[in-house]
Amino acid sequence: MSRIVVQEDRCKGCLLCTTVCPVDIIVQSDRFNASGYKVAEVPEADADKCTGCASCATICPDVAIKVYKTPKKKKGE
Amino acid sequence: MSEMNEKLVFDRPKSVIDRATHYCPGCHHGVAHRLVGELLDEMDLAEKVILTTSIGCSVFLYNYLNVDAVEAPHGRAPAVATGIKRARPEHFVFTYQGDGDLASIGMAEIIHAANRGEKISVIFVNNTVYGMTGGQMAPTTLIGQTTTTTPAGRCMTHEGAPIRMTEIIASLGGVAYAARGSLDNVKNIRKAKKYIKKAFEFQLSGTGFGFVELLSACPTNWKMTPLAANERIQKEMIPYFPLGVFKDVSEEGGIC
Amino acid sequence: MTKQAERIFVKGNEAIARGALAAKCKCFFGYPITPQNDIPEFMSSAIIKAGGDFVQAESEIAAANMLLGAGAAGVRAMTSSSSPGVSLKQEAISYMAGSEIPAVVVNMNRGGPGLGDIGPAQGDYYQSTRGGGHGDYRHFTLGPATVQEAYDLTIRAFDIAFRHRTPVLILGDAILGQMKEPIVPWEPENIDDEPGRDWCLDGKTPDREKRLLKSLFLQEGELAGQNKHLQAKYDAWEELTECEQFETEDAELVICAYGSIARIAKSAVRKFRSQGKKVGLFRPITLYPFPSKELKALAEQGKRFLTIEQNLGQMLDDVRLAIRTVADSDFYAIYPGNLPTPDELEEPILNSLEGK
Ligand SMILES: Cc1ncc(C[n+]2csc(CCOP(=O)(O)OP(=O)(O)O)c2C)c(N)n1
Numbered sequence: 001m002s003r004i005v006v007q008e009d010r011c012k013g014c015l016l017c018t019t020v021c022p023v024d025i026i027v028q029s030d031r032f033n034a035s036g037y038k039v040a041e042v043p044e045a046d047a048d049k050c051t052g053c054a055s056c057a058t059i060c061p062d063v064a065i066k067v068y069k070t071p072k073k074k075k076g077e
Numbered sequence: 078m079s080e081m082n083e084k085l086v087f088d089r090p091k092s093v094i095d096r097a098t099h100y101c102p103g104c105h106h107g108v109a110h111r112l113v114g115e116l117l118d119e120m121d122l123a124e125k126v127i128l129t130t131s132i133g134c135s136v137f138l139y140n141y142l143n144v145d146a147v148e149a150p151h152g153r154a155p156a157v158a159t160g161i162k163r164a165r166p167e168h169f170v171f172t173y174q175g176d177g178d179l180a181s182i183g184m185a186e187i188i189h190a191a192n193r194g195e196k197i198s199v200i201f202v203n204n205t206v207y208g209m210t211g212g213q214m215a216p217t218t219l220i221g222q223t224t225t226t227t228p229a230g231r232c233m234t235h236e237g238a239p240i241r242m243t244e245i246i247a248s249l250g251g252v253a254y255a256a257r258g259s260l261d262n263v264k265n266i267r268k269a270k271k272y273i274k275k276a277f278e279f280q281l282s283g284t285g286f287g288f289v290e291l292l293s294a295c296p297t298n299w300k301m302t303p304l305a306a307n308e309r310i311q312k313e314m315i316p317y318f319p320l321g322v323f324k325d326v327s328e329e330g331g332i333c
Numbered sequence: 334m335t336k337q338a339e340r341i342f343v344k345g346n347e348a349i350a351r352g353a354l355a356a357k358c359k360c361f362f363g364y365p366i367t368p369q370n371d372i373p374e375f376m377s378s379a380i381i382k383a384g385g386d387f388v389q390a391e392s393e394i395a396a397a398n399m400l401l402g403a404g405a406a407g408v409r410a411m412t413s414s415s416s417p418g419v420s421l422k423q424e425a426i427s428y429m430a431g432s433e434i435p436a437v438v439v440n441m442n443r444g445g446p447g448l449g450d451i452g453p454a455q456g457d458y459y460q461s462t463r464g465g466g467h468g469d470y471r472h473f474t475l476g477p478a479t480v481q482e483a484y485d486l487t488i489r490a491f492d493i494a495f496r497h498r499t500p501v502l503i504l505g506d507a508i509l510g511q512m513k514e515p516i517v518p519w520e521p522e523n524i525d526d527e528p529g530r531d532w533c534l535d536g537k538t539p540d541r542e543k544r545l546l547k548s549l550f551l552q553e554g555e556l557a558g559q560n561k562h563l564q565a566k567y568d569a570w571e572e573l574t575e576c577e578q579f580e581t582e583d584a585e586l587v588i589c590a591y592g593s594i595a596r597i598a599k600s601a602v603r604k605f606r607s608q609g610k611k612v613g614l615f616r617p618i619t620l621y622p623f624p625s626k627e628l629k630a631l632a633e634q635g636k637r638f639l640t641i642e643q644n645l646g647q648m649l650d651d652v653r654l655a656i657r658t659v660a661d662s663d664f665y666a667i668y669p670g671n672l673p674t675p676d677e678l679e680e681p682i683l684n685s686l687e688g689k
Pocket residue numbers: 132133134135151174175176177178179202204206207208209210215
């Protein structure tokens with residue numbers, strides 16, 4: 001399973017990341033950060049859909065997204 | 078949950094300082110900074126870099142990149158970078174300039190640095206407005222685009238046509254590489270990074286001047302949401318400012 | 334210490350170029366303008382032979398900004414020009430003063446305002462000594478009067494620039510630039526030992542913080558702090574003034590003049606002395622900082638003063654400021670174009686001597 005971590009204090013809520021996710025799992029949360037921006041998040045329910053493609057991080061202007069990828073287990077492992 | 082063998086595949090490049098930027102939400106300066114930072118890391122350049130910042134929203138780039146830097150007067154970054162490179166030819170010298178800075182007040186400096194074939198690299202952020210001063214018309218403002226100094230829209234007969242810098246730069250003798258990329262989608266961002274890398278390589282090999290224009294959004298002064306601003310790049314900018322490599326001397330047999 | 338060399342016979346312009354090379358100037362950025370063209374022309378080959386680099390810039394604006402870049406990199410560099418071109422350099426000079434970047438700028442003053450003419454003039458004194466660009470700053474200004482002094486002061490200019498992290502201006506004129514005189518070239522020693530090279534941009538290594546040279550200070554109180562810092566630096570320069578005093582000791586009238594005009598005034602002083610008339614010459618060598626203390630000391634001895642300049646009265650302000658509590662100065666203006674002969678100065682000098 002892959003996943004992203006949004007560094008919420010850096011997110012400016014621009015939502016550019018939400019437009020590039022191939023599995024469409026990033027949404028705007030209801031949370032405001034200290035700067036008053038509504039931060040982006042991947043809802044718990046969709047977390048396992050992340051492919052680790054890093055598209056969201058690539059377009060994020062604020063380097064607010066870290067991407068972790070877990071290599072797919074080969075059969076028989 | 079997070080497995081033991083998971084790998085961090087995307088993180089802040091070391092050369093980009095871990096701090097919040099002053100940029101507006103959805104401003105592409107941040108993407109451009111990160112691409113430069115990634116390349117400084119990947120090409121192991123950070124210790125060799127002397128950065129020349131220009132005047133515009135990106136003047137504070139020196140607060141975001143962990144490298145030695147000097148602040149040039151408005152438009153003069155290519156001349157300042159020329160002085161640095163002539164004084165320290167072994168160092169890696171690049172400028173980062175907006176479109177008001179580079180294509181208006183600094184037109185003479187960019188043209189002549191390029192034409193002399195200075196062994197420097199130029200990152201040119203084209204967002205079709207003067208960002209820092211509040212959204213006035215820039216030399217790159219599109220026909221019909223409203224700005225604070227073209228309230229009825231830029232008019233060809235009154236303000237002239239938007240300047241295509243990369244095409245002009247590509248026509249000059251000393252230029253090794255000139256390309257125009259865009260920061261509006263993942264594919265374009267990855268391609269833009271390749272362009273910047275190529276421009277950097279031409280400096281490292283001592284071949285000549287490298288120039289990369291990056292089409293970028295300024296949601297604030299375009300008075301658009303970040304998403305709408307991002308879309309404007311595809312819809313309005315790319316048709317007038319076509320993407321691609323306009324000069325690459327490695328494909329032409331070099332500069333003599 | 335100096336290394337003695339053969340005497341050579343050169344123009345003032347060439348002496349400045351040679352002085353720069355002796356001071357290990359590594360980069361020269363020029364743009365053509367009369368009457369200083371000999372400097373870039375000489376440098377275009379000589380500095381490259383010496384292992385440095387030369388750029389004929391696209392404008393004086395660009396040349397001065399190249400200078401800013403080389404200075405930021407901690408490398409000795411120079412640009413030269415004449416009045417209209419020096420106006421264009423003021424932008425970069427202001428930035429260099431604000432960012433404390435060392436550099437040497439030469440102005441072979443010609444007639445103005447506007448395009449003026451290409452003859453000698455001193456109309457740029459204000460611009461040279463008040464911080465000619467925007468903002469509140471000063472820089473060292475040196476006013477050579479002979480070809481040898483042009484050579485010597487160029488070497489000094491580099492030393493001052495790097496010691497005090499400031500642009501330094503050498504203010505000559507069309508006469509000094511074109512005049513040929515014998516000089517004895519010499520080379521300074523230990524020029525790489527100047528203190529405080531720990532500010533220059535030479536690549537951030539892991540063992541040090543990144544360095545930044547800038548003049549933008551937006552945080553609350555930051556710019557005021559920078560201005561105070563600069564002011565303290567300029568105040569400390571008051572100890573570094575230099576002047577020549579010729580026959581001032583028993584003089585009743587002291588002529589105040591600088592550069593080429595001071596030379597002519599000196600000839601006039603000699604003539605008056607041969608007639609037993611008590612006239613002397615006070616010649617500032619550092620135009621900024623101005624040698625006010627030295628001048629005031631003369632005023633306190635009850636002497637009269639006559640300032641002679643090839644302008645409408647600019648250094649006159651500095652003379653009056655220096656002596657204002659004890660004396661005043663007469664003024665004689667020479668208009669730009671040709672230089673007067675010593676004889677032409679006789680009448681105004683006599684008038685002042687007799688208190689007319
Ligand atoms: C000599 C001078 N003129 C004008 C300005 C004011 N000024 C500051 S930034 C700027 C324009 C910046 O626009 P651009 O280069 O397009 O960069 P952006 O802010 O859009 O990134 C101007 C005109 C200045 N600082 N100096």
